[in-house]
Amino acid sequence: MLNIKNLEAKVDNKHILNGLNLDIKPGEVHAIMGPNGSGKSTLANILSGKNGYKTKGEIKFDGQNLSELSTEERAQKGIFLAFQYPLEIPGVNTNVFLRTSLNSIRKARGEKEIDTLSFLKLVKEKSSELGIDEKFLSRQLNVGFSGGEKKKNEILQMKILQPKLAILDETDSGLDIDALRIVADGVNSYKNKDNAFLIITHYQRLLDYIKPDFIHVLSKGKIVKTGNAELGIELEKTGYTNFI
């Protein structure tokens, strides 16, 4: 599904990624761990199509060269990034945003726009699964939401937009234990053999709930170690010093 070959990235002439390789197949859950400044969020941003990075190397998504696609086209093709810091958008109603987003993706795929009734039903169902009060959805997007509410809102968007590849950038940071469990349940219930996850995290605790197939250690812009779920437990004990 996602094939990254020898990816390099620079910001203002500073090298952040230095030849990163990663292959993700449908049905897999990958976790990327690594110390601060190792390039985790840069990888997520580049995959989402954020401007400001000079890149070399190749990223293919379902066989298509990602660099040819704009941010919105990537989303329309099924890439979803749950932001580390979801943005507050004043004056934009959450429900209107969700619907515009879903319809943009449907339109791009040549599908019909969703009607009001079906949309409301869908949102109601998905938000209740995540324990999101419906009142939130009539509020301005992320404005005045707590950290946890923002993160839950990201997962809600994921469940409504149904991406093929979901990238979770430190979705666990700022979550209390209950919220962490709800978010993890949200991910687990969405997971199936056709979609895949790339989870970026600092801590093992999220991986206690979402079991990864692979854990990669990122250091100085490169994957320096790949292992299974056991690797996370080991990292928790020993830290990153053995790998960097």
Add this chain to the structure above:
Amino acid sequence: MKNFYNFKVNNIKGLSAQEKEFRNKELDLFSKNGFPNRREEAWKFTDLNTILSKNFANIKNDYISLNEKKFELIKEFDHNYLFVLDGNLVSNEFKFEDKNKVLIKDYDYKNQISASNQNSLNLLNNALATGGYYLEISKDYKFKKPLVVYNHFSESIKEQIISYKNSLILNENSELTIFNYTDTNSKNNFFVNSFDYLKLKKDSNLKNIFLNKERCNCYFHSYLKNDLEQNTNLDNYILSTGLKFNKTDIEINLNEEHAKSSIFSALSLGSEEHQEIKTSINHNFKNCQSYQKIKNVLNDQSTGVYQGKIFVKQEAQKTDAYQLSKALLLNDNAEFDAKPELEIYADDVKCSHGSTSGSIDLNSIHYLKSRGIPEKEAYQMLINGFLSEILEKLPENDLKRFLIKKIGRQINGY
């Protein structure tokens, strides 16, 4: 230098000798300095003399309004209406109201009320105004539906000044929402110079909304003088996008206790449009409140100006006054000028002001795009969101939905 205007009181028919004398005196006072330029503090950011001289060859005041053009009513919500053509009250309908509670007639120029500060455009208005309406709402009467004032201008007006005065009196404990809807799409250049007097008597409540229907090549200056008595509430919503030039000069006098006023504005300007909102909020009595929030979205080479003055008299203790202006600049050639002014003589007051301007947040654009929303739509969503906050305080109804839709349409030109 050749003058780009030629105004004559004699062009106005049916004036008494006394009226003529008054008007000629006012015209002489105007002519001393002519149209204001940026050397005058009140026109610091809006050099009207230069703007008009660039866009007009010879402005006259001899247009005779003829065609009683048919007009289209808004279908989206029930309303009463006044139809005003070229400043003249042509017809009215109050089918949702008790007609005995509404007095509507032509403006009576025998009792002209002038603005308290005699700026030159008000002098010019005194000299040349004709037409306009006088509207009075009876004591204790609350309007069931909004009143739409259709302000239409004939397409044949060209190189003309149109001047008129209106007056609106809300008697004790009455209530009204008035929607001033300027619907002209004239390609010709003309200048409108209007003066509105509003009086809110004790316990009355007025929402005064201004919106333009289309883009047009018109130059507007309107002066709104508002006198507020005890326990009154006045909310202004200025959404007059689309005019080539517009300066709305609002004077609000909070004359008795617990008078409350607000000014909300959402403007989206493009091409070389120039719009200014100038306010003078006079806290003349204790325990009054005023609130101003002005939002501009500026594209191309447009200019937005906000000059907001809060004046607090010595006896106006416990004043609560607030003003904030925010501008979103979409183009390096667009300009926003803000000048807050506080003049406070009382010592127990709460007054605050602020002004920000900036460009659109690209991280927010990226966020919306990452959800599949195309770039153009993402921009529109942010702009719309920025402006729609202004309408938040309006009650949820068809009028509000109509306004939101109109604002959206104006932005979609982006």
